[in-house]
Amino acid sequence: MSRITHSLGVNPPLQFSRSVCIEGSPRTAHIFYPAKKHFAKSFIRLPLISERFSSSSASQYHQPLTSLGELTTYIQQKICPSSDSACHDRALSLLSASYLDIDYDTISHSLVLNAFWERAPDLGMWDDVFEIVGGNDKVEVGVLANDNPTEPEQLKLGGWLTVVGEDEKPSPTLFSFPSRHHASSPPSISTFSVSFVYPTGLHPTLRIQFPSPSQNLPPGEACALHAYLTLPSYLFADKYQLSDLLFLKSKGLKGLRGLYGETDLEAPDWVIEKWGSSMLVEIDTPGGDQSSAAATGSWTADIPLHFRYLAPKSGGGATDVEVPWPVVFWACRAEEGSKMSVNPFDRVNLGYDGLFGPKTMFYQLSPQPANSSGLLLETVGVPVLDLDKSRTVEIGTVTAIVLGFVWVCWKLWLAGTGSMETREVKKDRRE
Amino acid sequence: MLPFSNIYFTFLAAALLRIVLFFYGLWQDAYSPIKYTDIDYFVFTDAARFVSRNLSPYDRDTYRYTPLLAWFLLPATWSKLWFSWGKAVFATGDIIAGWLILLVLRFSSGMSKERALKLASIWLLNPMVAVISTRGSSEGLLGVMVVALLWAVTRKKIKLAGILLGLAVHFKIYPFIYAISILWWLDQDRVGDSSPQSTNTETTISGNIIKFFNPARRTLAITSFSTFAALNLLMFSIYGRPFVQHTYLHHVTRIDHRHNFSPYNTLLYLSSSPSGDSVLRLESIAFIPQLFLSAIAIPLALAKKDLASTLLAQTFAFVTFNKVCTSQYFLWYIVLLPFYIPKSSFVARPAMGICAAFSWVLGQAWWLQQGYRLEFLGESTFVPGLWLSSIFFFLMNVWILGTIVTDVSQSAARNIWKKVP
Numbered sequence: 044m045s046r047i048t049h050s051l052g053v054n055p056p057l058q059f060s061r062s063v064c065i066e067g068s069p070r071t072a073h074i075f076y077p078a079k080k081h082f083a084k085s086f087i088r089l090p091l092i093s094e095r096f097s098s099s100s101a102s103q104y105h106q107p108l109t110s111l112g113e114l115t116t117y118i119q120q121k122i123c124p125s126s127d128s129a130c131h132d133r134a135l136s137l138l139s140a141s142y143l144d145i146d147y148d149t150i151s152h153s154l155v156l157n158a159f160w161e162r163a164p165d166l167g168m169w170d171d172v173f174e175i176v177g178g179n180d181k182v183e184v185g186v187l188a189n190d191n192p193t194e195p196e197q198l199k200l201g202g203w204l205t206v207v208g209e210d211e212k213p214s215p216t217l218f219s220f221p222s223r224h225h226a227s228s229p230p231s232i233s234t235f236s237v238s239f240v241y242p243t244g245l246h247p248t249l250r251i252q253f254p255s256p257s258q259n260l261p262p263g264e265a266c267a268l269h270a271y272l273t274l275p276s277y278l279f280a281d282k283y284q285l286s287d288l289l290f291l292k293s294k295g296l297k298g299l300r301g302l303y304g305e306t307d308l309e310a311p312d313w314v315i316e317k318w319g320s321s322m323l324v325e326i327d328t329p330g331g332d333q334s335s336a337a338a339t340g341s342w343t344a345d346i347p348l349h350f351r352y353l354a355p356k357s358g359g360g361a362t363d364v365e366v367p368w369p370v371v372f373w374a375c376r377a378e379e380g381s382k383m384s385v386n387p388f389d390r391v392n393l394g395y396d397g398l399f400g401p402k403t404m405f406y407q408l409s410p411q412p413a414n415s416s417g418l419l420l421e422t423v424g425v426p427v428l429d430l431d432k433s434r435t436v437e438i439g440t441v442t443a444i445v446l447g448f449v450w451v452c453w454k455l456w457l458a459g460t461g462s463m464e465t466r467e468v469k470k471d472r473r474e
Numbered sequence: 475m476l477p478f479s480n481i482y483f484t485f486l487a488a489a490l491l492r493i494v495l496f497f498y499g500l501w502q503d504a505y506s507p508i509k510y511t512d513i514d515y516f517v518f519t520d521a522a523r524f525v526s527r528n529l530s531p532y533d534r535d536t537y538r539y540t541p542l543l544a545w546f547l548l549p550a551t552w553s554k555l556w557f558s559w560g561k562a563v564f565a566t567g568d569i570i571a572g573w574l575i576l577l578v579l580r581f582s583s584g585m586s587k588e589r590a591l592k593l594a595s596i597w598l599l600n601p602m603v604a605v606i607s608t609r610g611s612s613e614g615l616l617g618v619m620v621v622a623l624l625w626a627v628t629r630k631k632i633k634l635a636g637i638l639l640g641l642a643v644h645f646k647i648y649p650f651i652y653a654i655s656i657l658w659w660l661d662q663d664r665v666g667d668s669s670p671q672s673t674n675t676e677t678t679i680s681g682n683i684i685k686f687f688n689p690a691r692r693t694l695a696i697t698s699f700s701t702f703a704a705l706n707l708l709m710f711s712i713y714g715r716p717f718v719q720h721t722y723l724h725h726v727t728r729i730d731h732r733h734n735f736s737p738y739n740t741l742l743y744l745s746s747s748p749s750g751d752s753v754l755r756l757e758s759i760a761f762i763p764q765l766f767l768s769a770i771a772i773p774l775a776l777a778k779k780d781l782a783s784t785l786l787a788q789t790f791a792f793v794t795f796n797k798v799c800t801s802q803y804f805l806w807y808i809v810l811l812p813f814y815i816p817k818s819s820f821v822a823r824p825a826m827g828i829c830a831a832f833s834w835v836l837g838q839a840w841w842l843q844q845g846y847r848l849e850f851l852g853e854s855t856f857v858p859g860l861w862l863s864s865i866f867f868f869l870m871n872v873w874i875l876g877t878i879v880t881d882v883s884q885s886a887a888r889n890i891w892k893k894v895p
Contacts, residue, residue: 244849245849283516283535287509289504306535311731352731354748426848426853428857429856433856433857437756440738440756444760450873450876451767453876455775455776458880459775
């Protein structure tokens with residue numbers, strides 16, 4: 044139910060954006076990215092409002108990641124016994140996961156891997172074989188479907204559970220639990236898509252588009268639509284620009300609710316140590332104004348951003364950068380906040396969940412990528428200085444400065460000697 | 475009769491221009507998402523808000539000014555109605571600067587009222603000046619200080635001049651270049667010192683040195699330095715290191731990689747980046763031609779001939795050779811233009827004047843067009859577009875500067891010719 048561009052432990056949300064997001068201790072994450080220089084320094088800190096849900100991690104890191112290949116190789120070589128081919132296969136299957144959460148428990152010293160496949164790894168039917176290899180392993184397989192919950196904050200699941208190697212036949216089961224995260228319903232039309240307004244220049248506008256106001260209804264009464272953005276270091280938002288109400292309204296925004304991490308307004312990208320910044324904005328919904336809502340088929344929210352200067356490079360005057368899609372959700376006030384802490388299935392430390400109070404429920408809108416790859420990333424070209432064209436810049440600038448300097452000095456020299464002449468003329472006349 | 479030969483009309487028109495722009499700005503800010511008010515004005519008022527809560531103005535990102543400015547804008551934090559207080563003060567500052575220009579022209583240069591008014595109108599009725607101050611940029615405030623300094627010096631109010639100089643340097647550093655020309659200008663003949671003058675032409679070196687440090691020069695040096703030091707000590711004692719960092723050190727350590735009018739700009743972008751492999755490290759020696767011209771050569775060559783025009787030439791050289799240059803810097807020399815115009819060969823030879831004005835506008839237009847293509851269309855116009863246009867703009871400014879230098883020295887020569895019986 045929960046969507047992220049990044050999250051807990053080490054958390055590469057493969058399906059949503061090709062990136063890795065790490066929340067927690069830099070030391071935990073280090074084994075997966077040992078090559079990164081100043082890795083520990085590049086974490087940013089986020090405040091925690093609901094500590095119960097984001098217990099330990101106020102640090103966050105994000106990095107675009109093309110594949111989980113390095114991680115699966117690491118698991119195969121360092122964790123799997125060399126003879127265990129099933130372990131190797133299972134590690135390999137992570138490559139097709141929608142998301143993978145890795146959690147390290149410092150008290151029990153256990154590493155917990157949570158993988159989620161939104162659809163069958165191969166096309167068609169879900170066909171999987173589970174077998175027990177080691178003596179102490181326990182594998183439980185459940186086939187469960189969503190049921191109608193009795194309370195709004197609940198999730199209800201029904202189906203069969205089997206412990207592999209112990210149960211003779213699957214046992215029927217039905218259980219419910221309160222959940223912080225829900226899909227906005229109906230999921231098929233509670234959608235959004237993301238694009239940049241072209242031309243982007245150095246001040247790109249990220250546009251979130253919603254199909255129609257009648258379809259994107261708030262799930263409850265006390266709900267507000269939010270977008271949570273992951274901005275790599277080459278992008279930044281200006282909190283001062285986002286403080287004027289008229290300006291916000293013209294962009295379809297209600298306000299900036301949080302901006303954390305690297306927010307320097309002037310620095311070029313090459314001096315930034317941290318990975319970037321996280322941003323939470325509240326989106327203005329056309330709900331209050333029915334007439335204008337009915338008139339337009341779709342509506343948008345525009346988030347004004349700025350590029351930092353990127354390093355000059357040779358071969359063309361543009362550097363392509365990838366910008367992950369934001370997470371868009373309704374944040375609603377829950378009636379029974381206290382109950383939610385017990386849900387073992389909720390993913391926590393998603394970046395935005397810690398920014399809301401404990402009595403908050405999240406209704407996720409599903410992203411509709413326009414491209415066939417299904418990746419939730421936008422690629423934008425940033426203009427940079429072309430090194431191939433700039434060979435003459437140094438010599439040209441120096442020549443111009445020296446010429447200008449010498450010219451003014453010459454004029455000053457003439458002025459000095461000229462006045463001396465006049466002084467002499469003056470003297471002559473007096474004599 | 476031209477309307478601006480009437481003093482009441484001129485000042486009324488100047489005030490009216492600013493009042494209309496002021497209220498237009500209020501209207502635009504209230505109804506448009508695009509603000510009339512300058513971004514810097516929000517920086518000042520945010521900083522003032524921090525001060526009003528007993529916090530440091532440097533808690534506001536990009537506040538790079540003396541805390542005096544934030545203190546001064548405290549009324550802007552009182553209520554919504556008072557928010558534009560600073561703009562009203564800046565606009566009033568414009569008018570006072572115009573009045574002081576008039577006074578200097580009338581009584582120090584002995585100009586007729588009509589002529590002086592016409593020249594002061596270059597500042598008073600200049601729409602660019604009025605727009606900048608009513609948008610809430612503090613640069614106009616510096617204009618008042620500089621013209622007041624000039625007025626005080628020419629009226630021999632040396633202590634006041636020293637205080638104004640110290641304050642101006644505390645405010646914006648660059649006016650320190652005026653110290654040398656004013657000191658040089660304040661020689662024995664000018665101050666009319668009562669001490670017995672030596673008729674002996676062969677004075678000793680030590681005697682010359684003692685003679686050089688006449689009371690006026692000593693007073694100016696002591697008052698300006700103590701004002702500057704006192705203000706800095708006061709601010710340092712209240713705000714500590716952030717004050718020094720943001721007001722002064724920032725200008726030393728900043729990289730200035732973003733595109734601006736300076737000829738150094740593309741080179742700085744290149745050399746500050748990891749891919750830059752500059753041999754010369756030009757950015758670290760860029761201050762040498764700039765300071766040699768604006769703080770040493772121009773004052774020594776011209777100050778005794780015409781102080782006001784020398785200040786203009788210095789400012790022009792400082793801005794032209796600076797590592798960073800934006801349009802607000804132009805205001806620094808516009809305030810001094812009225813003193814130079816009467817002896818300008820750009821006026822005496824209109825064809826040349828039109829050519830200079832045209833090239834200046836062309837340089838700006840060319841650069842701005844390239845800048846627009848970069849910032850909003852995302853085209854990589856750094857090289858050749860932005861670079862060539864900034865080099866062109868630089869060379870064109872150098873030509874104007876050379877002409878100013880010649881004009882100032884020759885006008886002095888002409889004056890001498892005239893005075894010869």
